[in-house]
Amino acid sequence: MDIVLRAxxxxxxxxxxxxxxxxxELGQMTPFEVVSLVVMGDLIQQGITHNDFSLTGATLAxxxxxxxxVTLGWLVYLFPRLKRSLEGEPRVIVRDGKLLADNLRRDRMTLSEVESEMRLAGIGSMQEVAWGILEPQGKISFIKKERSDEPAAQQDTGATA
Structure with missing residues (x-):
């Protein structure tokens, strides 16, 4: 029971x-950060199981x-109001081609990170972006502005060739 409480x-x-x-940060981890998480996992295991290297101890942990x-997943499903606190919420970082500096600062993002993600999405200019949204999983979704530069319909003058 001690292992379950520590876990x-x-x-x-x-x-x-x-x-x-x-x-x-979780969406753009460096190799060092990935290795650090793996090491942290080993340290967590040692803290949970102490010196219990048994199959039972590992299985309990x-x-x-x-x-x-699974419990937190079900809680979010049954009580949607918990989703925001448990999973986070999307945050708008670009609106109508303009960066929202306060939201960038809140998530410790830089302009160069946003521009890099734009290029990966095939967007060459901030002016092409209607919405840029930082998703709870760490990815950025971009919605392009509607293009209104289609050729105007030629007027029929009634003349025949």
Whole structure:
């Protein structure tokens, strides 16, 4: 039972840590950060199981993490109001071709990061963007402005060739 209690505590500590890191950091991790997370996983395991290297101890720890993951997923499904606090919410970072600096600052993003994502989406200029939205998963969705430069219909003058 001790392993289950420690696994529960570590689950919520890791959950809070990942929420504090922010959306963008998780979406754009460097190789060093990935390795750090792997090392952190090993340290978490040691903290949860102490020196219990048994199959039972590992199964209890993994099962506890899985239980809380599924439980939080169900809570969000059953109580949609929890979604914002548990999963985050999309944030508009570009509106009508203009960066929203306050929202960028809130998620610790730079103009160059937004421009890089625009290029990956096939967008060459900020003026082409109607909406740029930072999704809870860390990706940026872009919605292009409607193009109104289609050729005007030629007027029929009634003359025949």
């Amino acid at each position: 529960t505590a570590m689950f919520f500590i890791v959950f809070a840590l990942l929420r504090l890191l922010g959306k963008r 993994i099962g506890t993490f899985a239980f809380w993951t």
